[in-house]
Amino acid sequence: MIDIAIIGGGPAGQAAAQQTLAAGLSTTMIDEQARPGGQILRQPPATFAVKGWMNGRLYRPLRRLLAQTEADTRLDWRGETSVAGIERIDTHFRLTLSGAHGGTLLARRVLIAAGCYDMPVAMPGWPLPGVMSAGAVQTLLKSQQVVAGQPIVLLGSHPLLLVLATQLLDAGADIAAVLMPQTYGQIARAALPYLAGAIFSPGPLIAAGAAMARLRRAGVPMMMGARPLGFTGDGRLEAVDYTWRGQTHRIAAQAAAVSYGFLPQSDLPRQIGAAVRWARPAGGWETVCDGAMRSSIPGLYVAGETTGVAGADAAMAEGEIAGITMARDAGAAAGSGIARAQARRARMQPFIDLLRAVADPGDVWPQATPETLLCRCEDISVAQVEATMARLSPMADASAVKHRCRIGMGLCQGRSCEHALVRRIAAARGCDPDAVAPFRVRFPARPLPVDEIID
Amino acid sequence: MTHEVLIIGGGLLGCAAAWHLARAGLTPRLIEARGINAGASGQNAGSLHFQIERRFLEPGGTGHAQGGDIVRLNRLAIEEWAGLEDQLGRPLDIHMHGGLMLAENEADLALLSLKVARENELGLPTQLLSGAEARDLVPRLASHICGAAWLAKEGHANPRILADAFADAARASGATIETQSRLLDLRRVGDDWQATIEQSGQITTASARHVILASGHWTARIAACMGLNIPLYLAPLMMSVTDRTAPFLPYLIQHVGKRLSMKQTDDGNMVIGGGWASAPQRMVDGLPDLDAPPHLVPDNLRANLTVAAGVLPCLRARSLIRSWTGMTCISADQLPIVGEVPAAPGLYVAAGGSMFTLGPLLARMLARSIIERAMPDEIALFSAARFAHLNAFVVQP
Numbered sequence: 123m124i125d126i127a128i129i130g131g132g133p134a135g136q137a138a139a140q141q142t143l144a145a146g147l148s149t150t151m152i153d154e155q156a157r158p159g160g161q162i163l164r165q166p167p168a169t170f171a172v173k174g175w176m177n178g179r180l181y182r183p184l185r186r187l188l189a190q191t192e193a194d195t196r197l198d199w200r201g202e203t204s205v206a207g208i209e210r211i212d213t214h215f216r217l218t219l220s221g222a223h224g225g226t227l228l229a230r231r232v233l234i235a236a237g238c239y240d241m242p243v244a245m246p247g248w249p250l251p252g253v254m255s256a257g258a259v260q261t262l263l264k265s266q267q268v269v270a271g272q273p274i275v276l277l278g279s280h281p282l283l284l285v286l287a288t289q290l291l292d293a294g295a296d297i298a299a300v301l302m303p304q305t306y307g308q309i310a311r312a313a314l315p316y317l318a319g320a321i322f323s324p325g326p327l328i329a330a331g332a333a334m335a336r337l338r339r340a341g342v343p344m345m346m347g348a349r350p351l352g353f354t355g356d357g358r359l360e361a362v363d364y365t366w367r368g369q370t371h372r373i374a375a376q377a378a379a380v381s382y383g384f385l386p387q388s389d390l391p392r393q394i395g396a397a398v399r400w401a402r403p404a405g406g407w408e409t410v411c412d413g414a415m416r417s418s419i420p421g422l423y424v425a426g427e428t429t430g431v432a433g434a435d436a437a438m439a440e441g442e443i444a445g446i447t448m449a450r451d452a453g454a455a456a457g458s459g460i461a462r463a464q465a466r467r468a469r470m471q472p473f474i475d476l477l478r479a480v481a482d483p484g485d486v487w488p489q490a491t492p493e494t495l496l497c498r499c500e501d502i503s504v505a506q507v508e509a510t511m512a513r514l515s516p517m518a519d520a521s522a523v524k525h526r527c528r529i530g531m532g533l534c535q536g537r538s539c540e541h542a543l544v545r546r547i548a549a550a551r552g553c554d555p556d557a558v559a560p561f562r563v564r565f566p567a568r569p570l571p572v573d574e575i576i577d
Numbered sequence: 578m579t580h581e582v583l584i585i586g587g588g589l590l591g592c593a594a595a596w597h598l599a600r601a602g603l604t605p606r607l608i609e610a611r612g613i614n615a616g617a618s619g620q621n622a623g624s625l626h627f628q629i630e631r632r633f634l635e636p637g638g639t640g641h642a643q644g645g646d647i648v649r650l651n652r653l654a655i656e657e658w659a660g661l662e663d664q665l666g667r668p669l670d671i672h673m674h675g676g677l678m679l680a681e682n683e684a685d686l687a688l689l690s691l692k693v694a695r696e697n698e699l700g701l702p703t704q705l706l707s708g709a710e711a712r713d714l715v716p717r718l719a720s721h722i723c724g725a726a727w728l729a730k731e732g733h734a735n736p737r738i739l740a741d742a743f744a745d746a747a748r749a750s751g752a753t754i755e756t757q758s759r760l761l762d763l764r765r766v767g768d769d770w771q772a773t774i775e776q777s778g779q780i781t782t783a784s785a786r787h788v789i790l791a792s793g794h795w796t797a798r799i800a801a802c803m804g805l806n807i808p809l810y811l812a813p814l815m816m817s818v819t820d821r822t823a824p825f826l827p828y829l830i831q832h833v834g835k836r837l838s839m840k841q842t843d844d845g846n847m848v849i850g851g852g853w854a855s856a857p858q859r860m861v862d863g864l865p866d867l868d869a870p871p872h873l874v875p876d877n878l879r880a881n882l883t884v885a886a887g888v889l890p891c892l893r894a895r896s897l898i899r900s901w902t903g904m905t906c907i908s909a910d911q912l913p914i915v916g917e918v919p920a921a922p923g924l925y926v927a928a929g930g931s932m933f934t935l936g937p938l939l940a941r942m943l944a945r946s947i948i949e950r951a952m953p954d955e956i957a958l959f960s961a962a963r964f965a966h967l968n969a970f971v972v973q974p
């Protein structure tokens with residue numbers, strides 16, 4: 123039995139591990155990637171020599187933390203491993219692991235710092251090869267030094283697209299266009315209430331401004347207020363359709379990077395029954411916690427995007443808070459910086475609120491047609507889902523719809539479509555998505571080879 | 578207003594009974610606390626198993642004598658399932674291409690041949706196959722499978738859509754079906770039953786001549802609130818499903834000596850179960866929480882998949898995508914309890930095992946016993962009267 127299991131090797135998990143290791147607690151970190159870093163510092167394979175990797179100023183504190191984590195020999199690192207199950211047994215936890223370090227792991231305390239993932243957005247043509255999430259395009263760049271395809275169109279409401287565009291420029295990619303559905307005026311109006319507070323963490327704002335200027339200088343067509351209509355192509359992406367200034371346009375592209383926001387990873391908290399709530403603005407479920415990062419389940423802690431998507435700096439602060447709290451709760455010699463980390467985290471909130479307001483896809487969702495697939499695993503269209511909903515009572519929950527039309531019954535178990543279904547049910551009822559009972563999350567959190575279970 | 582029949586529970590039993598009653602002109606009202614098919618009716622693995630269980634084989638036991646009645650019912654159930662899609666006028670993913678009960682060793686095989694002989698004697702056309710003959714049917718069966726009992730009409734159906742079909746048919750015939758309607762109280766008032774019902778914060782009462790408790794694992798708890806003892810005990814179970822694979826298994830697979838049911842769905846997924854227990858969640862007082870989904874028991878999952886991959890080694894190459902749990906109940910003697918409760922005239926129950934395979938048939942029989950005011954002989958074996966002694970000392974509130 124170990125003291126601390128940390129699920130996720132990103133900034134939150136690393137910051138927490140620093141604290142628990144310093145307190146002398148045995149700490150195991152589990153991550154699906156081969157090396158720590160999380161998505162924000164998705165590392166190339168150890169055999170790659172990449173000059174100037176992730177050299178930006180904003181990445182420096184993250185890189186420092188990563189270097190410390192990788193150098194810390196006390197940490198039990200288990201890469202290329204998924205956590206398929208989590209249960210509470212008496213006062214400890216049992217994790218079912220799959221992959222390079224498969225088997226079970228018993229831990230007195232568990233931190234879920236599992237990050238977030240790109241929100242899949244159903245619009246016409248979205249299953250075509252070449253249409254990717256912005257995160258996937260970025261991961262290919264960061265970890266494999268590969269441009270997903272070109273010319274590439276970036277589209278969506280999330281300002282991450284600006285960062286991605288500069289990274290693509292650095293890689294020499296041919297960017298056909300950046301299409302954002304908000305106008306500058308809408309962005310300014312959304313940002314205004316938060317600007318005063320956000321100047322306390324000006325770094326990201328300055329970086330966003332610099333990115334805009336850089337894209338302009340490079341001649342990248344930036345179309346604000348452009349509404350993507352969908353993707354077309356014969357067997358793979360060939361063009362992106364959109365409306366801009368009252369006219370419909372088609373632009374040729376081999377790749378598209380889509381970003382309307384991010385969903386917190388919620389499989390494990392929900393599987394074990396921790397309290398969650400609908401995340402805003404993009405959706406999904408964030409795990410509820412107190413100011414010391416304790417979830418509703420004694421011994422289970424959460425930090426980073428699992429608690430609501432707020433970026434890597436917030437994740438680092440929350441990880442530090444969680445690490446100190448775990449050490450305290452374990453009766454170990456805990457670090458003294460918890461108030462400082464909490465204050466640091468609090469100072470970031472205005473900027474996080476600003477970013478959420480600016481990125482909010484609420485009024486600018488792309489429209490799906492009846493033929494658009496909502497569930498890509500089981501090929502369930504919008505029309506099938508709507509017909510099923512129409513046959514049921516408006517009070518029917520997400521599982522009732524799923525059982526009748528198979529939406530969410532495939533390999534991903536709803537990770538990609540559940541948020542969209544819940545939003546549709548909420549819209550039909552005229553209620554908040556938080557009031558709609560989502561799917562019941564079950565074991566395993568990832569498809570688990572039968573072989574691994576029985577041997 | 579007094580209803581002729583009030584049905585508590587919108588599962589397979591309740592919805593099917595509502596349909597039969599409505600067709601007979603009785604305009605039943607059905608209330609369901611959650612949604613249609615939200616309980617065990619939609620959570621079971623969908624097996625249509627008609628071969629008899631080993632407890633009906635043991636010579637001299639009470640089970641031995643009951644074997645004949647069980648076989649007669651199973652034959653009726655086969656007819657019932659075979660006609661359902663026509664009667665309900667829609668596809669229900671009902672597949673009755675046959676079922677194999679497997680033997681892995683000599684002891685299994687001895688039991689199987691005893692079983693087949695007994696079933697044939699009772700009029701169930703089971704056939705004993707050699708291991709090679711079984712592998713002719715399912716080439717991927719493990720090489721050590723040394724025999725199988727084959728029954729042509731076994732198979733599987735889709736538990737996720739059946740109750741809806743009954744509910745729609747019942748509505749079309751004049752039944753009233755209300756979801757999100759919870760029974761708060763049920764008591765005798767004069768010759769009628771008076772129910773207190775809560776629906777979206779509104780509390781109403783309704784009286785009925787007849788009440789059917791088709792409430793699955795809730796049945797015993799509701800009965801207890803009425804001062805009645807119905808010996809039904811929780812059976813929290815687990816089922817598992819793998820990713821899809823190309824069709825190769827059109828049959829139901831069972832095991833004569835181990836807990837196993839296995840089939841391939843229309844969509845290609847392998848569904849694996851067989852009566853492995855899950856663990857109910859507990860309330861603060863330690864009693865099981867009847868509303869909460871039971872917890873998976875990892876050791877049972879491993880054991881279940883081990884049995885499955887033991888007879889079908891190709892399962893090792895599949896991935897588990899979901900294990901789920903559900904709650905059903907078994908009666909004190911493992912036979913369903915169906916019919917009027919002697920201590921509470923006008924109150925009917927239907928619960929206690931095999932409720933998917935036998936459900937459509939038992940719902941028809943139950944409706945008949947209300948319409949004709951007499952219990953059909955075919956289900957005399959399941960009569961609640963066999964437990965009448967348990968209510969000798971009760972006072973109903």
